[in-house]
Amino acid sequence: MPNLPSCITPPNRILMGPGPSDIAPRVLSAMAAPTVGHLDPYFLQIMDETQQMLRQVFRTENKLTMSVSGTGSSGMEACVVNLVEPGDRVVVCVNGVFGGRMADVASRCGAEVTTIERPFGEVFTPDEIADVCKRVSPKLLGIVHAETSTGARQPLDGLADIVHDAGALLLVDCVTSLGGCPIEIDKWGIDAAYSGTQKCLSCPPGLAPVTFSDRAVDVIDKRTHKVASWYLDITMVRNYWSDKSRAYHHTAPINMNYGLHEALRIVLEEGLEARHARHHRNHLALRAGLEAMGVEFAVAEDHRLPMLNAVLIPEGVDDKAVRGQLLNQFGIEIGGGLGPLAGKTWRIGLMGEASTPRNVLVFLAALEACLKAQGHQSSPGAGVAAANEAYAHA
Amino acid sequence: MPNLPSCITPPNRILMGPGPSDIAPRVLSAMAAPTVGHLDPYFLQIMDETQQMLRQVFRTENKLTMSVSGTGSSGMEACVVNLVEPGDRVVVCVNGVFGGRMADVASRCGAEVTTIERPFGEVFTPDEIADVCKRVSPKLLGIVHAETSTGARQPLDGLADIVHDAGALLLVDCVTSLGGCPIEIDKWGIDAAYSGTQKCLSCPPGLAPVTFSDRAVDVIDKRTHKVASWYLDITMVRNYWSDKSRAYHHTAPINMNYGLHEALRIVLEEGLEARHARHHRNHLALRAGLEAMGVEFAVAEDHRLPMLNAVLIPEGVDDKAVRGQLLNQFGIEIGGGLGPLAGKTWRIGLMGEASTPRNVLVFLAALEACLKAQGHQSSPGAGVAAANEAYAHA
Numbered sequence: 001m002p003n004l005p006s007c008i009t010p011p012n013r014i015l016m017g018p019g020p021s022d023i024a025p026r027v028l029s030a031m032a033a034p035t036v037g038h039l040d041p042y043f044l045q046i047m048d049e050t051q052q053m054l055r056q057v058f059r060t061e062n063k064l065t066m067s068v069s070g071t072g073s074s075g076m077e078a079c080v081v082n083l084v085e086p087g088d089r090v091v092v093c094v095n096g097v098f099g100g101r102m103a104d105v106a107s108r109c110g111a112e113v114t115t116i117e118r119p120f121g122e123v124f125t126p127d128e129i130a131d132v133c134k135r136v137s138p139k140l141l142g143i144v145h146a147e148t149s150t151g152a153r154q155p156l157d158g159l160a161d162i163v164h165d166a167g168a169l170l171l172v173d174c175v176t177s178l179g180g181c182p183i184e185i186d187k188w189g190i191d192a193a194y195s196g197t198q199k200c201l202s203c204p205p206g207l208a209p210v211t212f213s214d215r216a217v218d219v220i221d222k223r224t225h226k227v228a229s230w231y232l233d234i235t236m237v238r239n240y241w242s243d244k245s246r247a248y249h250h251t252a253p254i255n256m257n258y259g260l261h262e263a264l265r266i267v268l269e270e271g272l273e274a275r276h277a278r279h280h281r282n283h284l285a286l287r288a289g290l291e292a293m294g295v296e297f298a299v300a301e302d303h304r305l306p307m308l309n310a311v312l313i314p315e316g317v318d319d320k321a322v323r324g325q326l327l328n329q330f331g332i333e334i335g336g337g338l339g340p341l342a343g344k345t346w347r348i349g350l351m352g353e354a355s356t357p358r359n360v361l362v363f364l365a366a367l368e369a370c371l372k373a374q375g376h377q378s379s380p381g382a383g384v385a386a387a388n389e390a391y392a393h394a
Numbered sequence: 395m396p397n398l399p400s401c402i403t404p405p406n407r408i409l410m411g412p413g414p415s416d417i418a419p420r421v422l423s424a425m426a427a428p429t430v431g432h433l434d435p436y437f438l439q440i441m442d443e444t445q446q447m448l449r450q451v452f453r454t455e456n457k458l459t460m461s462v463s464g465t466g467s468s469g470m471e472a473c474v475v476n477l478v479e480p481g482d483r484v485v486v487c488v489n490g491v492f493g494g495r496m497a498d499v500a501s502r503c504g505a506e507v508t509t510i511e512r513p514f515g516e517v518f519t520p521d522e523i524a525d526v527c528k529r530v531s532p533k534l535l536g537i538v539h540a541e542t543s544t545g546a547r548q549p550l551d552g553l554a555d556i557v558h559d560a561g562a563l564l565l566v567d568c569v570t571s572l573g574g575c576p577i578e579i580d581k582w583g584i585d586a587a588y589s590g591t592q593k594c595l596s597c598p599p600g601l602a603p604v605t606f607s608d609r610a611v612d613v614i615d616k617r618t619h620k621v622a623s624w625y626l627d628i629t630m631v632r633n634y635w636s637d638k639s640r641a642y643h644h645t646a647p648i649n650m651n652y653g654l655h656e657a658l659r660i661v662l663e664e665g666l667e668a669r670h671a672r673h674h675r676n677h678l679a680l681r682a683g684l685e686a687m688g689v690e691f692a693v694a695e696d697h698r699l700p701m702l703n704a705v706l707i708p709e710g711v712d713d714k715a716v717r718g719q720l721l722n723q724f725g726i727e728i729g730g731g732l733g734p735l736a737g738k739t740w741r742i743g744l745m746g747e748a749s750t751p752r753n754v755l756v757f758l759a760a761l762e763a764c765l766k767a768q769g770h771q772s773s774p775g776a777g778v779a780a781a782n783e784a785y786a787h788a
Contacts (some may be wrong), residue, residue, distance in 0.1 A: 004659050005443035008424040008652045011436050015429065020648060023429045030402040031649060032426035035409065035417045035598045037727045042405050049399035069600070070464045070625060073644040077625045105624045198645055204429045206463070206600055206647030229623055230499045231464060231471045248732070250467040251592060253600030254414060255425060256650065258402045265398050333431045338642070 072196025075208025086110030151310030160189025202352030466590025469602025480504030545704030554583025596746030
């Protein structure tokens with residue numbers, strides 16, 4: 001017998017970082033169901049059901065709603081490469097790492113990219129959007145609903161009218177928001193959106209739900225260049241997902257799609273409104289606890305995401321030491337800052353299955369131990385007490 | 395409670411098509427292990443171990459050996475987009491659907507593509523490769539080792555010298571061959587290769603193992619344009635897989651990587667030589683059985699793949715009726731023909747876990763029933779008897 005690594009035996013973690021989030025045992029079991037062929041009538045039925053459930057979660061009637069066979073960033077790339085042709089003018093609103101990524105993706109497929117910028121953690125006003133649309137006359141404007149790198153929530157209601165009036169399409173990143181706070185594809189007039197499975201849908205990473213409006217499909221249908229990416233070419237992939245031909249494009253990740261199917265069932269069993277309310281309630285309790293411990297949020301109150309709480313690392317406290325202690329002593333993962341926020345913020349996720357009172361309380365209790373080890377003083381038990389008080393009044 | 399689809403309960407299948415293949419229960423269990431974060435020290439260890447095992451399976455020392463976060467076709471695209479810049483001359487050898495796909499991928503990233511062609515089911519000679527290299531002076535020559543659309547095996551030994559003498563890199567598609575018949579990355583001088591998890595590695599689809607030689611890495615390092623795809627940009631992804639920085643690029647599909655890790659352990663436990671011999675033995679038994687039933691192979695004997703047996707549909711036999719009966723009455727999936735071979739061939743896979751004497755016998759027995767239903771006469775029991783005879787002498 002050769003010298004082989006041991007089998008998979010992961011440590012016991014609570015996933016309270018920027019994703020992946022905790023996964024329901026039902027989803028993990030579904031992923032372990034026997035693989036069938038990608039053209040098996042059973043799998044085609046699972047695809048149909050997944051599309052139908054995704055439409056409910058995205059709150060859309062869009063026919064072209066499906067999962068891309070890659071992680072959330074592949075969903076971003078799929079939206080951009082299919083909607084953009086070389087030379088097209090694209091505006092990207094950059095207030096964090098993921099807006100920056102979208103601009104990079106657009107420039108790689110030959111777009112003439114204009115960015116507008118806000119400091120990390122802030123959001124854009126309708127006037128700023130209107131100004132850049134007027135100035136650039138873009139084909140597409142891309143914006144991030146939930147900036148995973150900063151914890152800021154971009155208000156979207158009303159933006160579509162501004163963008164459409166300028167003759168452009170509105171593309172929205174809702175990787176972190178879908179399933180955790182309201183996102184209304186049809187009501188808000190969004191033309192294309194992408195998400196990831198590993199945030200508030202609480203499915204392992206590996207698929208990217210996407211949806212395209214009729215207006216976006218029309219733009220795709222009228223392309224004059226082939227899509228830059230073969231793998232992400234929606235003009236072919238859609239025949240496999242939606243067309244009667246079910247024409248083979250690539251071999252779909254069967255078991256990942258099993259997992260997403262079960263995760264969507266869980267989301268819809270709970271109901272979107274109840275799920276959003278749960279995320280909000282746990283966010284408020286976490287916030288009460290953190291504030292009682294003297295930990296401040298990095299984002300203004302009006303624009304905080306309930307599922308991703310970005311806080312300032314208290315002065316004199318060692319970022320890596322605290323995250324290491326949380327992971328090694330308590331099995332709790334939180335995220336560090338990204339980009340210019342590295343070493344300055346922590347990102348505490350309360351996403352999907354991980355958004356529970358139990359996780360809020362155990363995290364606050366464990367953080368107290370870690371901050372104490374760093375010499376950071378707060379009133380003992382203050383965080384847990386404040387969170388419990390918040391729950392009592394919720 | 396809303397009206398929801400049922401939970402995942404797949405039918406009982408034997409996967410004897412062109413992939414996915416049957417998956418070992420150990421692999422499915424590994425995929426259901428609790429998800430951890432993509433920067434968790436445990437997952438980084440799993441990545442290191444996976445790279446080490448992939449090197450053994452690819453038979454290479456290449457440092458840049460890893461899995462791409464998409465299915466096999468994303469591995470193809472990752473190799474091409476990272477090695478090719480706009481205006482580069484690329485030769486692709488096309489004798490099936492997947493060679494054609496590679497040419498399409500290369501042209502989409504701006505390459506000046508020259509194809510050489512052989513009829514589906516045939517292979518290329520060293521002279522043909524030498525001629526086109528002399529004529530075109532390409533930067534890259536791409537060729538398919540195991541054409542999944544035709545069942546033909548391309549001899550590779552000696553090709554690298556020809557390609558390197560012309561100053562080009564040799565890119566090889568070994569999606570279907572890896573783990574089922576010999577592939578020697580270092581010994582054969584291959585510069586870049588990609589595979590898929592769902593063929594002879596018997597892991598569900600969703601990842602693409604890739605490997606790049608130092609010569610290929612050098613070409614990547616000297617690029618003057620950004621890689622056309624952000625998602626597949628190896629210049630960034632490699633920092634996450636191999637560099638001490640472990641710089642975040644995208645959230646890896648954690649549970650898919652668990653599955654691949656376990657699948658590779660199984661491959662190496664069996665040993666590559668024993669595994670190849672098993673695939674060969676079952677291929678010979680299947681062949682004996684099919685020939686005894688009057689079913690002919692579509693590929694010349696010298697170039698048949700052991701894991702993908704392409705046969706001619708006997709005259710007067712209804713393709714879809716037989717495949718439907720195999721699936722519905724016996725739970726056995728085989729593949730139809732692709733491209734110009736649609737309706738003319740069947741593709742019978744004996745890949746990884748599915749390459750067993752039991753599957754060979756049950757398939758031959760079931761095929762007899764299906765052919766009989768089509769009025770196709772053969773001596774009753776002849777297929778099974780011939781296969782058993784082949785095993786007795788193996």
